Amino acid sequence: xxxxxxxxxxxxxxxxxxxxxxxxxxxxxxxxxxxxxxxxxxxxxxxxxxxxxxxxxxxxxxxxxxxxxxxxxxxxxxxxxxxxxxxxxxxxxxxxxx
Numbered sequence: 001x002x003x004x005x006x007x008x009x010x011x012x013x014x015x016x017x018x019x020x021x022x023x024x025x026x027x028x029x030x031x032x033x034x035x036x037x038x039x040x041x042x043x044x045x046x047x048x049x050x051x052x053x054x055x056x057x058x059x060x061x062x063x064x065x066x067x068x069x070x071x072x073x074x075x076x077x078x079x080x081x082x083x084x085x086x087x088x089x090x091x092x093x094x095x096x097x098x
Contacts, residue, residue, distance in 0.1 A: 016084040020091045052079050059086055 010029060017023050053070035056063070056079045063082075069075035 012080055012084060013087075016088050017091070020088055022091050025091075052076065052083065055083060059083065 010026075014023070014026055017026050051070075053067040057067050060066075060082060066075055066079055066082075070079070
C-alpha cells in the first residue's frame with residue numbers, strides 16, 4: 001500500500017496489527033518505501049497499484065462511489081477504516097485457523 005508523506009496510514013495500520021497481535025506483518029517504517037519500490041520493480045507488467053483507492057476497489061468492488069472521492073479527508077479515512085477492518089478480520093480468521 002502506498003503511504004502518505006507523514007506516515008499516518010502506516011501508523012493506523014500499525015495500531016490495527018498490534019491489536020490482533022500481528023505487529024510482525026508490518027515492515028519497519030524505514031523499509032516501507034524500499035519495499036514499495038521493490039514491488040514496483042518486480043511487477044511492472046502487471047501495473048498493479050497499491051494506492052488506497054485502488055485497493056479499496058479490489059476488496060470492495062460494490063462500493064464504487066467512495067474511491068472516486070479519494071484524496072479528500074473523510075473518504076480517505078473511511079477507506080482506510082474499511083481496509084483495516086477487512087485485514088483485521090482476515091488476520092483473526094488466520095489466527096483462529098478458519
